[in-house]
Amino acid sequence: MTSAPDRTPKRRRVLPAGENGSLWETRPSCGIFEFRGVRLRLMVEDPAEILFPTDCGLSLLSALNGDDAPVLEGVNALDLGAGSGIYSVALLAAGAERVTALDVNPASVAQTVANVTANGLDGTRLTCVTAPLEEYTPDERFDLVITNPPHLPYDPTYARGDGLETALVARGGGRAVYDAVIDRVDRFLAPGGSLLMAHSSLADIPRTVAELTSRGYETETIEIFEMDIPLLAYAEHMETLQTRLKELRAAGRAEFDGSRFAVHALLFRRPPGPVSR
Template identity: 60%
Template sequence: MTGSLWSARPTCGDYEFRGSTLRIEVTDPEEVLFPTDCGLSLLGALQTDTTFELANKTVLDVGAGSGVYTVALLAAGAAHVTALDVNTASAAATRANVLRNGLDADRLTCVTSDLAEYAPTGRFDLVVTNPPHLPHDPSYTTAEGLEVALVAGRDGRSLYDVVVARADDLVAPGGTLLVAHSSLADVGRTTRELGNRGYTARTLEVYEMDIPLLAYAEHKQTLLGHLERLRDSGSATFEGDRFTVHAVAFQRPATTGEPEETR
């Protein structure tokens, strides 16, 4: 997976995924976040683990952003992808990138909604997400697309917690929740809470990378102070300015006592 070293300026780039060369562009990176190495790590894991089947799957892309996952999954043969994002600019960016790559837009549905309020018509074979993972502080948090994509509540877990709470509403029996999980947001807690509901966890890859301090240069010490607080409480793991991203597949049991239904 070569996408972690973008070959062009930071509003566009090419990446390889399962035999396809794909291109992602954003018009305004302050409005829609250009894909980060954290998000790309999940595609890197899927590139390495070719046993993870994507063809003919119904997929929900939670926090679709620019559509980097949606594009990759459609190119890999997903039957249909629903791209969900609370950012109103995401739908246009995702659809434009799907069309830019010559993919079938009839296999795409874009939804602008908060995940907590999203009402799917059925469950999905695969739910994929790279949640925001930095702790909130009023000095650096705004309502812009960049901040919505990176900052998530006091402990950086706001979207993780909603994903976990709604997993049974979203993931079909026998389906998979695939997460790019930051070590800054308590990987163990997510694993325990889903494990208590019968999900089995498989770590595909673990990647080490820099905490995105450049984006918060003016507030670096404030952000690090929050992260150190979380580390002291046992809910964040990092060394210096380096953390890890875990590409984890949580599989729901095939038998739940409920009728199987997918979108």
């Protein structure tokens, strides 16, 4: 079964250009933002171990805050790859009934709990899981799954095996975590539920859309954000990273122009009935 192609008029926002993929010279550790009228504060104790939200992560937050986002009040949500817990905090503040924050990085769980508590939100509505999503088998189904997977291609020259690498880099030319989400989303989402994903143009957006569409999911592009390729963490290895990206582009698996790429805020709706596999 295939569903109708995505004919949504796409709003495109252009973020400012910086240096090394960042407007800032160092990674911040604290920020304040407003979400649905609530002022929220986000801390990251160790920005070398837990990713402070990048432009890519913030673009999905912006889409989640917009008019085209799914209903958040009363939902049971899964935050896949929670990192600092920014989406868990926003979802709880917006009235989600329950949020499960999952991350393979154990430091993420402590940071997510600390951020939920520091914002005066009800910690009893938060469940934290430290596990790779490939091994997570929940005994419930969620109304909403939100995720911003790592999207830069892995290369042994810049591998450093820390939390920042797990957050930014993935095997399979940057696709490994997208592929794991696609593979398991039917086990996570309730029929009729929604997957909201920040999808990088460096990691083959058409492939993800084609795979989920072929299973009967409806796709909507909520917004497109143009921004710098995030190279701050890999400034020393910029040439190698750019070479890997150019190889992927030549193979039709990445889209970018110079140092600029795009993040698509994609909403996939699981059909109410059975999905075709």
